[in-house]
Amino acid sequence: MSDPFLSQKDEIRRRLEERYVGGVPHNRALNLRIVDYRPEHLSLALPYREELVGNPETGVLHGGCITSLIDATCGGAVIMSLVAPRRTATLDLRIDYVRPALPHQEVICEAHCYKVTRHVAFVRATAHHGDMASPIATSSGTFVVFRDEGRRTEDGESA
Amino acid sequence: MRVRDALAAVRETGDFTAIQEVIPYARFMGITAELVDGDVVGRMRYSDHLVGNPTVPALHGGTLGALMESTAIFKLLWQGETTGVPKTINITVEYLRGARPEDVFARAEFTRHGRRVANVRVFAYQDDPERPAAVATAHFLLVQD
Numbered sequence: 431m432s433d434p435f436l437s438q439k440d441e442i443r444r445r446l447e448e449r450y451v452g453g454v455p456h457n458r459a460l461n462l463r464i465v466d467y468r469p470e471h472l473s474l475a476l477p478y479r480e481e482l483v484g485n486p487e488t489g490v491l492h493g494g495c496i497t498s499l500i501d502a503t504c505g506g507a508v509i510m511s512l513v514a515p516r517r518t519a520t521l522d523l524r525i526d527y528v529r530p531a532l533p534h535q536e537v538i539c540e541a542h543c544y545k546v547t548r549h550v551a552f553v554r555a556t557a558h559h560g561d562m563a564s565p566i567a568t569s570s571g572t573f574v575v576f577r578d579e580g581r582r583t584e585d586g587e588s589a
Numbered sequence: 590m591r592v593r594d595a596l597a598a599v600r601e602t603g604d605f606t607a608i609q610e611v612i613p614y615a616r617f618m619g620i621t622a623e624l625v626d627g628d629v630v631g632r633m634r635y636s637d638h639l640v641g642n643p644t645v646p647a648l649h650g651g652t653l654g655a656l657m658e659s660t661a662i663f664k665l666l667w668q669g670e671t672t673g674v675p676k677t678i679n680i681t682v683e684y685l686r687g688a689r690p691e692d693v694f695a696r697a698e699f700t701r702h703g704r705r706v707a708n709v710r711v712f713a714y715q716d717d718p719e720r721p722a723a724v725a726t727a728h729f730l731l732v733q734d
Contacts, residue, residue: 456649459638483613485674487592492614493658493677498651520650524681
Protein backbone atom coordinates (compact mmCIF):
# COMPACT_ATOMS: atom_id res chain seq x y z
CA MET A 431 0.00 0.00 0.00
CA SER A 432 1.52 3.35 -0.96
CA ASP A 433 1.37 6.41 1.28
CA PRO A 434 -0.26 9.22 -0.75
CA PHE A 435 1.88 11.84 1.02
CA LEU A 436 5.19 10.03 0.37
CA SER A 437 4.38 9.54 -3.30
CA GLN A 438 3.75 13.29 -3.68
CA LYS A 439 6.32 14.57 -1.18
CA ASP A 440 8.61 16.27 -3.70
CA GLU A 441 5.70 17.83 -5.57
CA ILE A 442 4.22 19.18 -2.31
CA ARG A 443 7.59 20.70 -1.37
CA ARG A 444 7.91 22.29 -4.80
CA ARG A 445 4.44 23.84 -4.45
CA LEU A 446 5.12 25.07 -0.90
CA GLU A 447 8.37 26.70 -2.09
CA GLU A 448 6.93 28.23 -5.24
CA ARG A 449 3.53 29.40 -4.10
CA TYR A 450 3.89 29.96 -0.37
CA VAL A 451 7.37 30.32 1.09
CA GLY A 452 8.93 31.87 -2.02
CA GLY A 453 5.73 33.05 -3.73
CA VAL A 454 4.32 35.21 -0.93
CA PRO A 455 6.26 38.50 -1.04
CA HIS A 456 6.60 39.00 2.72
CA ASN A 457 7.60 35.38 3.34
CA ARG A 458 10.27 35.82 0.68
CA ALA A 459 11.39 39.17 2.16
CA LEU A 460 12.00 37.38 5.48
CA ASN A 461 13.93 34.57 3.67
CA LEU A 462 11.71 31.94 5.33
CA ARG A 463 12.98 28.40 4.79
CA ILE A 464 11.19 25.05 4.93
CA VAL A 465 12.60 22.89 7.74
CA ASP A 466 10.02 20.09 7.74
CA TYR A 467 6.59 19.35 6.31
CA ARG A 468 4.11 16.50 6.54
CA PRO A 469 0.32 16.24 6.67
CA GLU A 470 -1.04 18.77 9.22
CA HIS A 471 2.48 19.93 10.15
CA LEU A 472 4.83 22.60 8.89
CA SER A 473 8.09 23.89 10.27
CA LEU A 474 9.71 27.07 8.91
CA ALA A 475 12.92 28.87 9.86
CA LEU A 476 13.46 32.64 10.02
CA PRO A 477 17.18 33.27 9.40
CA TYR A 478 18.83 35.86 11.66
CA ARG A 479 19.55 39.17 9.94
CA GLU A 480 20.65 42.56 11.30
CA GLU A 481 17.80 44.28 9.40
CA LEU A 482 15.23 42.43 11.52
CA VAL A 483 16.65 43.42 14.91
CA GLY A 484 14.23 45.12 17.30
CA ASN A 485 16.66 46.27 19.96
CA PRO A 486 20.15 47.15 18.69
CA GLU A 487 21.54 46.98 22.24
CA THR A 488 20.68 43.30 22.62
CA GLY A 489 20.76 42.27 18.93
CA VAL A 490 17.52 40.31 19.39
CA LEU A 491 15.02 39.97 16.51
CA HIS A 492 11.90 42.18 16.71
CA GLY A 493 8.70 40.50 17.91
CA GLY A 494 7.02 41.65 14.70
CA CYS A 495 9.03 39.36 12.43
CA ILE A 496 8.45 36.47 14.84
CA THR A 497 4.70 37.22 14.54
CA SER A 498 5.02 37.04 10.74
CA LEU A 499 6.99 33.76 11.00
CA ILE A 500 4.33 32.22 13.28
CA ASP A 501 1.45 33.48 11.10
CA ALA A 502 3.10 32.11 7.95
CA THR A 503 3.90 28.74 9.54
CA CYS A 504 0.39 28.33 10.97
CA GLY A 505 -1.20 29.26 7.62
CA GLY A 506 1.08 26.73 5.91
CA ALA A 507 0.13 24.02 8.42
CA VAL A 508 -3.50 24.63 7.43
CA ILE A 509 -2.55 24.13 3.77
CA MET A 510 -0.76 20.91 4.81
CA SER A 511 -3.99 19.65 6.38
CA LEU A 512 -6.24 20.28 3.37
CA VAL A 513 -6.75 17.65 0.70
CA ALA A 514 -7.37 20.19 -2.06
CA PRO A 515 -5.86 23.69 -2.28
CA ARG A 516 -8.10 26.32 -0.70
CA ARG A 517 -7.81 30.00 0.03
CA THR A 518 -7.37 30.60 3.77
CA ALA A 519 -7.24 33.70 5.99
CA THR A 520 -6.16 34.20 9.58
CA LEU A 521 -9.09 34.86 11.93
CA ASP A 522 -7.00 35.32 15.04
CA LEU A 523 -3.58 34.54 16.36
CA ARG A 524 -2.38 34.61 19.97
CA ILE A 525 1.32 34.63 20.77
CA ASP A 526 2.80 34.23 24.27
CA TYR A 527 6.44 35.26 24.54
CA VAL A 528 7.62 32.83 27.18
CA ARG A 529 11.28 33.86 27.12
CA PRO A 530 13.42 36.35 25.20
CA ALA A 531 14.88 35.26 21.87
CA LEU A 532 18.68 35.03 21.76
CA PRO A 533 20.74 37.34 19.55
CA HIS A 534 22.32 36.15 16.29
CA GLN A 535 20.24 32.96 16.11
CA GLU A 536 17.61 31.87 13.64
CA VAL A 537 14.11 31.16 14.94
CA ILE A 538 12.25 27.97 13.99
CA CYS A 539 8.47 27.72 14.17
CA GLU A 540 6.71 24.34 14.28
CA ALA A 541 2.98 24.45 13.64
CA HIS A 542 0.37 21.70 13.91
CA CYS A 543 -3.09 22.08 12.42
CA TYR A 544 -4.84 19.75 14.88
CA LYS A 545 -8.43 20.19 13.69
CA VAL A 546 -10.14 21.23 10.48
CA THR A 547 -13.89 21.64 10.20
CA ARG A 548 -15.74 22.57 7.02
CA HIS A 549 -14.92 26.28 7.34
CA VAL A 550 -12.41 26.66 10.19
CA ALA A 551 -8.93 25.31 10.95
CA PHE A 552 -7.33 25.31 14.44
CA VAL A 553 -3.55 25.51 14.81
CA ARG A 554 -0.99 25.42 17.63
CA ALA A 555 2.60 26.52 17.16
CA THR A 556 5.88 26.80 19.04
CA ALA A 557 8.83 29.03 18.15
CA HIS A 558 12.30 28.05 19.38
CA HIS A 559 16.02 28.16 18.57
CA GLY A 560 16.33 24.47 17.73
CA ASP A 561 15.14 22.87 20.95
CA MET A 562 11.35 22.51 21.02
CA ALA A 563 11.55 21.89 24.80
CA SER A 564 12.89 25.41 25.31
CA PRO A 565 10.41 27.63 23.48
CA ILE A 566 10.67 31.38 22.86
CA ALA A 567 6.98 31.67 22.04
CA THR A 568 3.89 29.49 22.05
CA SER A 569 0.93 30.31 19.88
CA SER A 570 -2.55 29.30 18.86
CA GLY A 571 -4.57 30.51 15.93
CA THR A 572 -7.74 29.96 13.97
CA PHE A 573 -8.10 30.24 10.21
CA VAL A 574 -11.11 30.42 7.95
CA VAL A 575 -11.06 28.02 5.00
CA PHE A 576 -12.87 29.33 1.93
CA ARG A 577 -14.92 26.82 -0.02
CA ASP A 578 -15.59 29.16 -2.94
CA GLU A 579 -13.40 27.14 -5.29
CA GLY A 580 -15.60 28.05 -8.27
CA ARG A 581 -14.82 31.75 -7.95
CA ARG A 582 -11.21 31.71 -6.83
CA THR A 583 -8.60 29.46 -8.29
CA GLU A 584 -5.50 30.40 -6.32
CA ASP A 585 -3.94 28.18 -3.72
CA GLY A 586 -4.39 28.70 -0.02
CA GLU A 587 -2.13 31.62 0.67
CA SER A 588 -3.11 33.22 3.93
CA ALA A 589 -3.70 36.95 3.87
CA MET B 590 22.63 56.70 18.91
CA ARG B 591 21.42 54.43 21.69
CA VAL B 592 17.76 53.58 22.23
CA ARG B 593 17.72 55.67 25.41
CA ASP B 594 19.08 58.77 23.63
CA ALA B 595 16.63 58.25 20.77
CA LEU B 596 13.80 58.09 23.32
CA ALA B 597 14.93 61.29 24.96
CA ALA B 598 15.02 62.95 21.53
CA VAL B 599 11.51 61.71 20.72
CA ARG B 600 10.14 63.02 24.03
CA GLU B 601 11.72 66.39 23.51
CA THR B 602 10.65 66.91 19.91
CA GLY B 603 7.63 64.60 19.36
CA ASP B 604 9.45 63.45 16.22
CA PHE B 605 9.63 59.64 16.07
CA THR B 606 12.21 59.56 13.26
CA ALA B 607 15.00 59.07 15.80
CA ILE B 608 13.46 55.86 17.12
CA GLN B 609 13.07 54.49 13.61
CA GLU B 610 16.72 55.21 13.01
CA VAL B 611 17.84 53.08 15.98
CA ILE B 612 15.45 50.14 15.34
CA PRO B 613 16.58 48.27 12.21
CA TYR B 614 13.31 46.31 11.92
CA ALA B 615 11.23 49.54 11.93
CA ARG B 616 13.28 50.78 8.97
CA PHE B 617 12.90 47.44 7.17
CA MET B 618 9.11 47.55 7.62
CA GLY B 619 8.65 51.28 6.99
CA ILE B 620 7.11 51.62 10.47
CA THR B 621 7.09 55.11 12.00
CA ALA B 622 4.83 57.10 14.30
CA GLU B 623 3.67 60.65 14.59
CA LEU B 624 1.73 62.74 17.08
CA VAL B 625 -1.82 63.56 15.96
CA ASP B 626 -3.80 65.71 18.43
CA GLY B 627 -1.41 64.61 21.17
CA ASP B 628 -1.88 60.89 20.51
CA VAL B 629 0.65 58.51 19.00
CA VAL B 630 -0.41 57.20 15.58
CA GLY B 631 1.67 54.38 14.14
CA ARG B 632 2.13 54.16 10.41
CA MET B 633 3.44 51.40 8.11
CA ARG B 634 4.33 52.75 4.69
CA TYR B 635 3.29 50.46 1.87
CA SER B 636 5.99 48.51 0.14
CA ASP B 637 5.65 45.47 -2.17
CA HIS B 638 7.47 43.16 0.26
CA LEU B 639 4.67 43.55 2.86
CA VAL B 640 2.18 41.62 0.73
CA GLY B 641 0.89 38.28 2.06
CA ASN B 642 -1.51 37.40 -0.72
CA PRO B 643 -0.61 38.76 -4.16
CA THR B 644 -3.84 37.48 -5.75
CA VAL B 645 -6.39 39.33 -3.56
CA PRO B 646 -4.07 41.40 -3.03
CA ALA B 647 -3.71 41.85 0.74
CA LEU B 648 -0.98 42.67 3.23
CA HIS B 649 0.59 39.82 5.24
CA GLY B 650 -1.20 39.34 8.57
CA GLY B 651 2.13 39.32 10.39
CA THR B 652 2.93 42.84 9.20
CA LEU B 653 -0.27 44.18 10.81
CA GLY B 654 0.72 42.44 14.05
CA ALA B 655 4.16 44.06 13.80
CA LEU B 656 2.66 47.54 13.28
CA MET B 657 0.26 47.13 16.21
CA GLU B 658 2.92 45.81 18.60
CA SER B 659 5.25 48.65 17.56
CA THR B 660 2.55 51.31 17.99
CA ALA B 661 1.76 50.08 21.51
CA ILE B 662 5.47 50.21 22.39
CA PHE B 663 5.86 53.70 20.88
CA LYS B 664 2.93 54.96 22.95
CA LEU B 665 4.26 53.40 26.17
CA LEU B 666 7.65 54.99 25.52
CA TRP B 667 6.10 58.35 24.61
CA GLN B 668 4.08 58.44 27.82
CA GLY B 669 7.27 57.74 29.75
CA GLU B 670 5.82 55.03 31.99
CA THR B 671 8.64 52.72 31.08
CA THR B 672 12.25 53.85 30.98
CA GLY B 673 13.48 50.98 28.83
CA VAL B 674 11.85 49.21 25.89
CA PRO B 675 8.85 47.30 27.36
CA LYS B 676 8.77 43.53 26.90
CA THR B 677 5.83 41.99 25.09
CA ILE B 678 4.22 39.32 27.31
CA ASN B 679 1.63 38.34 24.74
CA ILE B 680 -0.37 39.65 21.83
CA THR B 681 -3.63 38.42 20.30
CA VAL B 682 -4.47 39.72 16.84
CA GLU B 683 -7.97 39.50 15.39
CA TYR B 684 -8.13 39.96 11.64
CA LEU B 685 -11.36 41.67 10.63
CA ARG B 686 -10.88 42.42 6.94
CA GLY B 687 -8.11 42.18 4.39
CA ALA B 688 -5.69 45.13 4.35
CA ARG B 689 -5.22 46.61 0.89
CA PRO B 690 -1.71 47.23 -0.47
CA GLU B 691 -1.59 50.78 0.94
CA ASP B 692 -0.32 52.51 4.10
CA VAL B 693 -1.74 51.22 7.40
CA PHE B 694 -2.21 53.30 10.57
CA ALA B 695 -2.63 52.20 14.18
CA ARG B 696 -3.77 53.70 17.48
CA ALA B 697 -3.31 52.21 20.94
CA GLU B 698 -5.46 52.56 24.07
CA PHE B 699 -4.43 51.50 27.55
CA THR B 700 -7.21 49.43 29.06
CA ARG B 701 -5.26 49.18 32.31
CA HIS B 702 -1.91 50.68 33.08
CA GLY B 703 -0.30 49.35 36.24
CA ARG B 704 3.20 49.83 37.61
CA ARG B 705 4.54 46.62 36.08
CA VAL B 706 2.07 45.61 33.40
CA ALA B 707 0.18 47.56 30.75
CA ASN B 708 -2.91 46.10 29.07
CA VAL B 709 -3.22 47.60 25.63
CA ARG B 710 -5.80 47.48 22.85
CA VAL B 711 -4.58 48.46 19.37
CA PHE B 712 -6.57 49.21 16.23
CA ALA B 713 -5.06 49.02 12.74
CA TYR B 714 -6.90 50.78 9.92
CA GLN B 715 -6.45 52.22 6.47
CA ASP B 716 -8.77 55.08 5.50
CA ASP B 717 -11.51 54.74 8.16
CA PRO B 718 -10.54 54.32 11.84
CA GLU B 719 -14.10 53.07 12.44
CA ARG B 720 -13.49 50.11 10.13
CA PRO B 721 -10.27 48.53 11.46
CA ALA B 722 -8.52 45.85 9.40
CA ALA B 723 -7.27 44.26 12.61
CA VAL B 724 -7.54 44.68 16.38
CA ALA B 725 -4.99 43.48 18.91
CA THR B 726 -4.97 42.96 22.66
CA ALA B 727 -1.52 42.87 24.21
CA HIS B 728 0.19 42.85 27.61
CA PHE B 729 3.56 44.48 28.17
CA LEU B 730 5.99 44.22 31.05
CA LEU B 731 7.22 47.71 31.86
CA VAL B 732 10.90 48.27 32.48
CA GLN B 733 12.04 50.64 35.24
CA ASP B 734 15.76 51.00 35.53
